[in-house]
Amino acid sequence: MNQFQGKSFLKEIDFSSAELSYLVDFSAHLKYLKHHNIAHPYLQGKNIALLFEKTSTRTRSAFTVAANDLGANPEFLGKNDIQFGKKESTEDTAKVLGRMFDGIEYRGFAQATVEGLAKYSGVPVWNGLTDEWHPTQMIADFLTLKENFGHLKGLTLTYLGDGRNNMGNSLLVTAAKLGVNIHMGAPKALWPSNEVIGLAKEAAVKSGSKIFLTEDPQAAVEGADALYTDVWISMGEQINVKERIEMLLPYQINQALVDATGKDSTIVMHCLPAYHNHDTEVGKELGEEFGVDALEITDDVFNGPASVVFDEAENRLHSIKAIMAATLGNLFIPEI
Known part of the structure; x- marks a missing residue:
């Protein structure tokens, strides 16, 4: 069987x-x-x-x-x-x-x-x-959450950045199915499609998950047990890079945004690769062009005590x- x-x-x-x-x-x-x-x-x-x-x-x-x-x-x-x-x-x-x-x-x-x-x-x-x-990533991510908190149902996960990509879609739907509250902080132009949001809401009715999409990064992270981000430009995506980075800089996971959760136990997740410093060709080129030390997540948070990104990668x-x-x-x- x-x-x-x-x-x-x-x-x-x-x-x-x-x-x-x-x-x-x-x-x-x-x-x-x-x-x-x-x-x-x-x-x-x-x-x-x-x-x-x-x-x-x-x-x-x-x-x-x-x-x-x-x-x-x-x-x-x-x-x-x-x-x-x-x-x-x-x-x-x-x-x-x-x-x-x-x-x-x-x-x-x-x-x-x-x-x-x-x-x-x-x-x-x-x-x-x-x-x-990105369904195989989801099993690893929710394993990582369960390892850190001992359970899934009732946790609050906040995803910040490009909500229309595969990670935004997958996290929204999977969290809703597993009874994890899912917050998404992103510009409205980068929210998942209405179809994906509808699938998540349908699943949330059965699981008790609460779904919250907002353009306000501070509101998105309030009460979050985990903050999650991904690269701002997906592989092969043809876009105006300057416009995308300027649009998403307010959603960068930095220490101030971690503190805004109001919790000491919040963990930080990233599916990798991450542009958290200038140690990659792409990270250096974009960082220098836009005058930033990091893109979607700062180095002090990425390598800080709240980060579980390498446990997540092993998983x-x-x-x-x-x-x-x-x-x-x-x-x-x-x-x-």
């Missing part, structure tokens, strides 16, 4: 609150096994395709190590190895890969591509990120492992 078996993991809204909670808790269990050197080869002998149209550090590393820990054989296929409509249709690619691999991870641009892979491959497909959703491994094992490992999982 396993309602996850053979199922793809494409977006959070496809799963119930109980199923998402199970994946968070299963991730914690697998983290315990990893830290205590207890073998867990649930995918022994399986072959996993890792398809990457977008570059990656954490997602690629996490899927590779997760596959190896689970006993599977991962095969990386980069943007020069896969076609997706250039020389071969997504449907044809999916049908071929599904005959050779037991599971497929995809990280790229269009949600339609990962949905097509799932539709035509006949094997579980895992969304490592698209322009619309990508354990959460991805849980998702892969639950959907492909023939595990006994009682009806949730």
Whole structure:
């Protein structure tokens, strides 16, 4: 009995609150096994395709190590190895890969591509990120929250910055499904679509989560147990950079905004990479151009005592492992 078996993991809204909670808790269990050197080869002998149209550090590393820990054989296929409509249709690619691999991870641009892979491959497909959703990141993030507070229901998470990107969408919907109050501080032009907000509100009615969107960063952070931000310009996004940075500077997570939560226990999260100083080419170039030491989060907060960003990054491994094992490992999982 396993309602996850053979199922793809494409977006959070496809799963119930109980199923998402199970994946968070299963991730914690697998983290315990990893830290205590207890073998867990649930995918022994399986072959996993890792398809990457977008570059990656954490997602690629996490899927590779997760596959190896689970006993599977991962095969990386980069943007020069896969076609997706250039020389071969997504449907044809999916049908071929599904005959050779037991599971497929995809990280790229269009949600339609990962949905097509799932539709035509006949094997579980895992969304490592698209322009619309980032579901594997969510399991890691809510595991991090639960590790710090011991529970999820009733916590308040504030997301600041570009609310229309995949992280804004995913955090809004997942928090609403899990009973976590979700605040979003962003310019109205960068709020999620009405469709996404509607999905979150629908989920919140069932879970008791409270949803609050505002253009006022101070109001957004009041009472927050966790502050969360992401880069202000998504990979491949064509925008007026000056306009975007000037629009979002009031939403930068700095110590003053952390203090404005009114809580000493507030944690700070970021899915990385982060432009918290000038130690990257992009961070240096943008920082010098706009006269700022950091963009979406200041260095003192990023590296300060409230920051859990590296725990969160490690948790990508354990959460991805849980998702892969639950959907492909023939595990006994009682009806949730």
